[in-house]
Every structure is written in C-alpha cells, then in structure tokens.
Amino acid sequence: MTIPLTNLTTTHSMPGQEIDATLGIVTAECVLGINVFRDMLGGLRDIFGGRSGTHQKALRQARETCLEELAARAEQLGGDAVIGVDLDFSEISGGGKGMVFLVASGTAVRLR
Secondary structure, eight states, X not given: OOOOGGGBOSSSSOTTOOEEEEEEEEEEEEEEEEOHHHHHXXXXXXXXXXXXXHHHHHHHHHHHHHHHHHHHHHHHTTOSEEEEEXXXXXXXXXXXXXXXXXXXXXXXXXXX
C-alpha cells in the first residue's frame, strides 16, 4: 500500500487525524539536469519575458518524484503520513550545463 500524497503536509500535525507514533526523519533527493536546449529557451524567456513552460514542467516533475519517494521512505518505516514537509531547491551551473537539486524532508508518522 502506498501512502497517498494527500497524507503529506507542511503542517506539524495531520488535520483531522491523531498521530500515534513519530517514526523519524525521512528525506528524498532529486537531481534534474537542464539540457542546453531548455537553457536556451529559458534564457529567451528571460530576455523577452514570460514563463518558461519547459522549466516549470521539469521542476514540477522533480517535485512530484521527490514527494513520491518521500512517501515511499515513510512507508518503509511503517508510516502512513509525513508531516512538516519541506522542499529545498538549489541550482548549480557552469561549463554549459545546469543542474537543479531538490531535497524533500519531513517526519514519518503513524496515524491512529
């Protein structure tokens, strides 16, 4: 059984639920390589204005993947929810390459 993403929350409690046990901190990391063509298109958007749909789609995909991995790690500990979820993005670029790092963390809990 997989923890539904609705059982991941940024709050320190699960609304409408009582926490039976705190199981520990869980983390998930995703590294996203932004290729040169996406970088160029994103750069054009920066010059002319507007939103970069390709970058937004890539970031959304990284976030969803990270949250799914976070839920899976909580489940491995016997949890059925993750509270206090935090998402941190970092970017590293150089040498014509760009990478975005996403780290998701939270506390795995078992609900009553």
